[in-house]
Amino acid sequence: MSAGEWVESLPKVELTMKTGKLAKTYRVDSGKHFRLKDFDPTECGGRSAKEHAEEALQEGIVRTAELQDRLYAQNQWAVLLIFQAMDAAGKDGIIKHVMSGVNPQGCQVFSFKAPSDPELQHDFLWRTTNKLPERGKLGIFNRSYYEEVLVVRVHPEILKGQRTPASLVTKNIWEERFEDIRHFEQHMARSGTVIRKFFLNVSKKEQKVRFLKRLEEPEKNWKFSAADIHERAYWDDYQKAYEDMIANTATEHAPWYIVPADNKWFTRLVVSAVLVETLEGLDLSYPKVDGAKRQELAAAKKLLLKK
Numbered sequence: 001m002s003a004g005e006w007v008e009s010l011p012k013v014e015l016t017m018k019t020g021k022l023a024k025t026y027r028v029d030s031g032k033h034f035r036l037k038d039f040d041p042t043e044c045g046g047r048s049a050k051e052h053a054e055e056a057l058q059e060g061i062v063r064t065a066e067l068q069d070r071l072y073a074q075n076q077w078a079v080l081l082i083f084q085a086m087d088a089a090g091k092d093g094i095i096k097h098v099m100s101g102v103n104p105q106g107c108q109v110f111s112f113k114a115p116s117d118p119e120l121q122h123d124f125l126w127r128t129t130n131k132l133p134e135r136g137k138l139g140i141f142n143r144s145y146y147e148e149v150l151v152v153r154v155h156p157e158i159l160k161g162q163r164t165p166a167s168l169v170t171k172n173i174w175e176e177r178f179e180d181i182r183h184f185e186q187h188m189a190r191s192g193t194v195i196r197k198f199f200l201n202v203s204k205k206e207q208k209v210r211f212l213k214r215l216e217e218p219e220k221n222w223k224f225s226a227a228d229i230h231e232r233a234y235w236d237d238y239q240k241a242y243e244d245m246i247a248n249t250a251t252e253h254a255p256w257y258i259v260p261a262d263n264k265w266f267t268r269l270v271v272s273a274v275l276v277e278t279l280e281g282l283d284l285s286y287p288k289v290d291g292a293k294r295q296e297l298a299a300a301k302k303l304l305l306k307k
Helices: 003-009 012-017 019-025 046-074 091-098 145-149 156-162 173-190 204-216 218-223 226-232 235-249 264-280 291-306
Strands: 078-085 107-111 138-142 193-201 256-260
Touching: 019 264, 046 091, 046 264, 078 091, 078 145, 078 264, 091 138, 091 193, 091 264, 145 173, 145 235, 173 193, 173 235, 193 235, 193 264, 204 218, 204 226, 235 256, 256 264
Parallel strands: 078 138, 078 193, 107 138, 193 256
Antiparallel strands: none
Protein backbone atom coordinates (compact mmCIF):
# COMPACT_ATOMS: atom_id res chain seq x y z
CA MET A 1 0.00 0.00 0.00
CA SER A 2 1.36 3.43 -0.92
CA ALA A 3 1.48 6.25 1.62
CA GLY A 4 -1.34 7.99 -0.21
CA GLU A 5 -3.58 4.91 -0.10
CA TRP A 6 -2.68 4.47 3.54
CA VAL A 7 -3.84 8.02 4.34
CA GLU A 8 -7.10 7.51 2.46
CA SER A 9 -7.85 4.26 4.27
CA LEU A 10 -7.48 5.64 7.77
CA PRO A 11 -10.40 6.85 9.88
CA LYS A 12 -9.99 10.44 11.06
CA VAL A 13 -9.14 9.47 14.63
CA GLU A 14 -6.38 7.08 13.57
CA LEU A 15 -4.72 9.49 11.14
CA THR A 16 -3.04 11.69 13.73
CA MET A 17 -2.05 8.66 15.82
CA LYS A 18 -0.05 7.20 12.95
CA THR A 19 1.76 10.25 11.57
CA GLY A 20 5.03 8.59 12.59
CA LYS A 21 4.42 5.91 9.99
CA LEU A 22 3.66 8.58 7.40
CA ALA A 23 6.91 10.39 8.24
CA LYS A 24 8.99 7.22 7.88
CA THR A 25 7.57 6.57 4.39
CA TYR A 26 9.59 9.43 2.91
CA ARG A 27 12.68 9.22 5.10
CA VAL A 28 16.07 8.58 3.49
CA ASP A 29 18.89 8.03 5.99
CA SER A 30 21.26 6.15 3.70
CA GLY A 31 22.22 7.06 0.16
CA LYS A 32 22.84 3.49 -0.88
CA HIS A 33 20.68 2.64 -3.90
CA PHE A 34 18.90 6.02 -3.67
CA ARG A 35 17.18 7.10 -6.87
CA LEU A 36 15.07 10.22 -7.07
CA LYS A 37 12.83 8.70 -9.74
CA ASP A 38 11.60 6.18 -7.16
CA PHE A 39 9.70 9.00 -5.43
CA ASP A 40 6.47 10.19 -7.07
CA PRO A 41 5.87 13.96 -6.68
CA THR A 42 2.15 13.52 -7.41
CA GLU A 43 1.51 11.02 -4.62
CA CYS A 44 -1.38 11.77 -2.24
CA GLY A 45 -4.45 10.08 -0.85
CA GLY A 46 -7.18 11.49 -3.11
CA ARG A 47 -10.14 13.67 -2.23
CA SER A 48 -11.21 11.57 0.74
CA ALA A 49 -7.72 11.65 2.22
CA LYS A 50 -7.58 15.43 1.75
CA GLU A 51 -10.61 15.90 4.01
CA HIS A 52 -9.00 13.77 6.71
CA ALA A 53 -5.57 15.35 6.24
CA GLU A 54 -6.79 18.90 6.83
CA GLU A 55 -8.06 17.90 10.26
CA ALA A 56 -4.87 15.97 10.97
CA LEU A 57 -2.74 18.96 9.98
CA GLN A 58 -4.57 21.19 12.45
CA GLU A 59 -4.03 18.62 15.17
CA GLY A 60 -0.38 18.42 14.17
CA ILE A 61 -0.05 22.20 14.46
CA VAL A 62 -1.52 22.11 17.97
CA ARG A 63 0.76 19.24 18.98
CA THR A 64 3.79 21.05 17.55
CA ALA A 65 2.98 24.13 19.63
CA GLU A 66 2.77 22.01 22.80
CA LEU A 67 6.08 20.29 22.11
CA GLN A 68 7.81 23.50 21.10
CA ASP A 69 6.84 25.04 24.42
CA ARG A 70 8.59 22.15 26.21
CA LEU A 71 11.60 22.44 23.89
CA TYR A 72 11.91 26.11 24.82
CA ALA A 73 11.43 25.51 28.56
CA GLN A 74 13.85 22.57 28.71
CA ASN A 75 16.48 24.62 26.88
CA GLN A 76 18.75 21.69 25.95
CA TRP A 77 18.03 20.62 22.37
CA ALA A 78 18.00 22.76 19.24
CA VAL A 79 16.05 21.65 16.16
CA LEU A 80 16.99 22.69 12.61
CA LEU A 81 14.65 22.17 9.66
CA ILE A 82 16.20 22.62 6.21
CA PHE A 83 14.02 23.11 3.13
CA GLN A 84 15.43 22.64 -0.36
CA ALA A 85 13.43 22.55 -3.59
CA MET A 86 13.05 23.74 -7.12
CA ASP A 87 11.30 27.11 -7.54
CA ALA A 88 7.56 27.14 -6.80
CA ALA A 89 7.69 23.88 -4.82
CA GLY A 90 6.01 25.53 -1.82
CA LYS A 91 8.74 26.23 0.75
CA ASP A 92 7.20 29.52 1.89
CA GLY A 93 3.76 27.95 2.18
CA ILE A 94 5.10 25.13 4.32
CA ILE A 95 6.71 27.56 6.73
CA LYS A 96 3.55 29.69 6.85
CA HIS A 97 1.04 26.87 7.39
CA VAL A 98 2.84 24.09 9.27
CA MET A 99 4.52 26.55 11.64
CA SER A 100 1.42 28.70 12.15
CA GLY A 101 1.03 27.64 15.80
CA VAL A 102 4.66 28.05 16.76
CA ASN A 103 5.59 30.71 19.32
CA PRO A 104 7.76 33.29 17.48
CA GLN A 105 9.95 33.66 20.59
CA GLY A 106 11.13 30.09 20.16
CA CYS A 107 11.52 30.04 16.39
CA GLN A 108 14.13 31.48 14.03
CA VAL A 109 13.57 31.57 10.25
CA PHE A 110 16.27 32.46 7.72
CA SER A 111 16.16 32.57 3.93
CA PHE A 112 19.41 32.32 2.00
CA LYS A 113 19.83 33.88 -1.42
CA ALA A 114 23.02 34.68 -3.34
CA PRO A 115 25.96 35.22 -0.94
CA SER A 116 26.87 38.81 -0.12
CA ASP A 117 30.39 40.16 -0.54
CA PRO A 118 31.24 39.77 3.19
CA GLU A 119 29.93 36.19 3.09
CA LEU A 120 32.18 35.37 0.15
CA GLN A 121 35.14 36.26 2.33
CA HIS A 122 34.53 33.06 4.30
CA ASP A 123 34.11 29.34 3.68
CA PHE A 124 30.81 28.15 2.19
CA LEU A 125 29.42 26.99 5.56
CA TRP A 126 30.13 30.23 7.41
CA ARG A 127 27.01 32.27 6.65
CA THR A 128 24.61 29.50 7.66
CA THR A 129 26.62 28.51 10.73
CA ASN A 130 26.01 32.01 12.07
CA LYS A 131 22.27 31.41 11.86
CA LEU A 132 22.05 28.03 13.59
CA PRO A 133 19.29 27.82 16.23
CA GLU A 134 20.11 28.27 19.90
CA ARG A 135 19.32 25.62 22.47
CA GLY A 136 15.59 25.56 23.09
CA LYS A 137 14.87 27.03 19.68
CA LEU A 138 13.39 25.73 16.45
CA GLY A 139 15.40 26.94 13.45
CA ILE A 140 14.21 26.96 9.85
CA PHE A 141 16.44 27.38 6.80
CA ASN A 142 14.67 28.32 3.57
CA ARG A 143 17.49 27.10 1.33
CA SER A 144 20.84 26.55 3.01
CA TYR A 145 24.47 25.53 2.58
CA TYR A 146 23.15 22.87 0.20
CA GLU A 147 22.88 25.56 -2.47
CA GLU A 148 26.66 25.22 -2.68
CA VAL A 149 26.28 21.72 -4.16
CA LEU A 150 23.19 22.55 -6.20
CA VAL A 151 23.06 25.92 -7.97
CA VAL A 152 26.85 26.21 -7.84
CA ARG A 153 27.20 22.75 -9.33
CA VAL A 154 24.68 23.42 -12.09
CA HIS A 155 26.41 26.75 -12.77
CA PRO A 156 30.10 26.02 -12.05
CA GLU A 157 31.07 29.47 -13.29
CA ILE A 158 29.85 30.74 -9.90
CA LEU A 159 32.91 29.11 -8.34
CA LYS A 160 35.11 31.71 -10.02
CA GLY A 161 33.45 34.44 -7.97
CA GLN A 162 33.81 32.63 -4.66
CA ARG A 163 37.50 33.44 -4.29
CA THR A 164 38.46 29.89 -3.46
CA PRO A 165 42.12 29.29 -4.41
CA ALA A 166 42.19 27.84 -7.92
CA SER A 167 44.35 24.91 -6.81
CA LEU A 168 41.52 23.77 -4.52
CA VAL A 169 38.85 23.78 -7.23
CA THR A 170 39.44 20.30 -8.58
CA LYS A 171 37.24 17.58 -10.07
CA ASN A 172 36.78 16.33 -6.51
CA ILE A 173 35.27 19.53 -5.15
CA TRP A 174 31.71 18.19 -4.90
CA GLU A 175 32.74 15.01 -3.09
CA GLU A 176 34.86 17.17 -0.76
CA ARG A 177 31.92 19.47 -0.05
CA PHE A 178 29.66 16.49 0.64
CA GLU A 179 32.27 15.23 3.09
CA ASP A 180 32.48 18.64 4.77
CA ILE A 181 28.69 18.77 5.11
CA ARG A 182 28.49 15.27 6.58
CA HIS A 183 31.13 16.10 9.16
CA PHE A 184 29.50 19.43 9.97
CA GLU A 185 26.10 17.82 10.50
CA GLN A 186 27.62 15.05 12.60
CA HIS A 187 29.29 17.67 14.79
CA MET A 188 26.00 19.54 15.21
CA ALA A 189 24.14 16.34 16.08
CA ARG A 190 26.76 15.47 18.71
CA SER A 191 26.35 18.97 20.13
CA GLY A 192 22.58 18.72 20.57
CA THR A 193 21.18 20.10 17.31
CA VAL A 194 18.64 17.78 15.70
CA ILE A 195 18.66 18.19 11.91
CA ARG A 196 15.80 17.27 9.59
CA LYS A 197 16.14 18.00 5.86
CA PHE A 198 13.28 18.23 3.38
CA PHE A 199 13.41 18.05 -0.39
CA LEU A 200 10.02 19.22 -1.67
CA ASN A 201 9.72 17.03 -4.73
CA VAL A 202 7.65 18.98 -7.27
CA SER A 203 7.18 17.79 -10.87
CA LYS A 204 8.17 19.89 -13.86
CA LYS A 205 4.54 19.88 -15.00
CA GLU A 206 3.26 21.25 -11.70
CA GLN A 207 5.99 23.87 -11.59
CA LYS A 208 4.77 25.15 -14.95
CA VAL A 209 1.21 25.41 -13.60
CA ARG A 210 2.39 27.42 -10.60
CA PHE A 211 4.54 29.72 -12.72
CA LEU A 212 1.54 30.46 -14.95
CA LYS A 213 -0.55 31.32 -11.88
CA ARG A 214 2.11 33.77 -10.81
CA LEU A 215 1.88 35.42 -14.21
CA GLU A 216 -1.91 35.37 -14.50
CA GLU A 217 -2.97 36.31 -10.97
CA PRO A 218 -2.08 39.94 -10.06
CA GLU A 219 -1.70 39.17 -6.36
CA LYS A 220 0.99 36.61 -7.24
CA ASN A 221 2.91 38.69 -9.80
CA TRP A 222 5.42 39.74 -7.17
CA LYS A 223 6.51 36.10 -6.75
CA PHE A 224 7.57 35.77 -10.37
CA SER A 225 11.10 36.34 -11.57
CA ALA A 226 12.47 35.94 -15.08
CA ALA A 227 15.33 34.03 -13.46
CA ASP A 228 12.84 31.29 -12.58
CA ILE A 229 12.28 30.53 -16.25
CA HIS A 230 16.02 30.63 -16.88
CA GLU A 231 16.64 28.03 -14.15
CA ARG A 232 13.80 25.84 -15.43
CA ALA A 233 15.87 25.20 -18.55
CA TYR A 234 18.35 23.36 -16.30
CA TRP A 235 15.71 21.06 -14.82
CA ASP A 236 17.49 17.78 -15.65
CA ASP A 237 20.81 19.10 -14.35
CA TYR A 238 19.17 20.06 -11.07
CA GLN A 239 17.49 16.68 -10.71
CA LYS A 240 20.87 14.97 -11.08
CA ALA A 241 22.44 17.37 -8.59
CA TYR A 242 19.66 16.77 -6.06
CA GLU A 243 19.93 13.01 -6.43
CA ASP A 244 23.69 13.06 -5.90
CA MET A 245 23.37 15.48 -2.99
CA ILE A 246 20.79 13.36 -1.17
CA ALA A 247 22.67 10.12 -1.85
CA ASN A 248 25.85 11.61 -0.37
CA THR A 249 24.43 13.46 2.64
CA ALA A 250 21.57 11.29 3.92
CA THR A 251 22.57 9.92 7.31
CA GLU A 252 20.88 8.48 10.38
CA HIS A 253 21.50 11.66 12.38
CA ALA A 254 20.60 14.07 9.55
CA PRO A 255 18.09 12.30 7.27
CA TRP A 256 16.42 13.66 4.16
CA TYR A 257 12.68 13.48 3.58
CA ILE A 258 11.66 13.33 -0.09
CA VAL A 259 8.22 14.91 0.21
CA PRO A 260 5.69 14.77 -2.67
CA ALA A 261 5.03 18.43 -3.49
CA ASP A 262 2.48 18.51 -6.32
CA ASN A 263 -0.39 18.57 -3.80
CA LYS A 264 0.31 21.24 -1.22
CA TRP A 265 -2.08 19.87 1.40
CA PHE A 266 -0.29 16.51 1.36
CA THR A 267 3.14 18.14 1.45
CA ARG A 268 2.15 20.06 4.57
CA LEU A 269 0.77 16.95 6.24
CA VAL A 270 4.00 15.01 5.69
CA VAL A 271 6.21 17.85 6.97
CA SER A 272 3.97 18.26 10.02
CA ALA A 273 4.17 14.50 10.69
CA VAL A 274 7.97 14.59 10.55
CA LEU A 275 8.15 17.58 12.87
CA VAL A 276 5.83 16.04 15.45
CA GLU A 277 7.66 12.71 15.30
CA THR A 278 11.02 14.48 15.73
CA LEU A 279 9.94 16.55 18.73
CA GLU A 280 8.21 13.62 20.40
CA GLY A 281 11.41 11.60 20.02
CA LEU A 282 13.34 14.06 22.18
CA ASP A 283 11.46 13.18 25.39
CA LEU A 284 10.84 16.85 26.10
CA SER A 285 9.61 17.94 29.52
CA TYR A 286 9.31 21.05 31.63
CA PRO A 287 12.16 21.60 34.11
CA LYS A 288 11.55 20.03 37.51
CA VAL A 289 11.42 22.35 40.50
CA ASP A 290 13.60 21.27 43.44
CA GLY A 291 12.75 21.60 47.11
CA ALA A 292 14.47 24.96 47.59
CA LYS A 293 12.63 26.41 44.61
CA ARG A 294 9.30 25.10 45.90
CA GLN A 295 9.88 26.83 49.23
CA GLU A 296 10.71 30.04 47.37
CA LEU A 297 7.48 29.77 45.36
CA ALA A 298 5.43 29.05 48.47
CA ALA A 299 6.91 32.08 50.22
CA ALA A 300 6.17 34.28 47.17
CA LYS A 301 2.57 33.04 47.08
CA LYS A 302 2.15 33.73 50.80
CA LEU A 303 3.48 37.22 50.32
CA LEU A 304 1.13 37.92 47.42
CA LEU A 305 -1.91 36.71 49.35
CA LYS A 306 -1.15 39.12 52.19
CA LYS A 307 -1.36 42.16 49.93
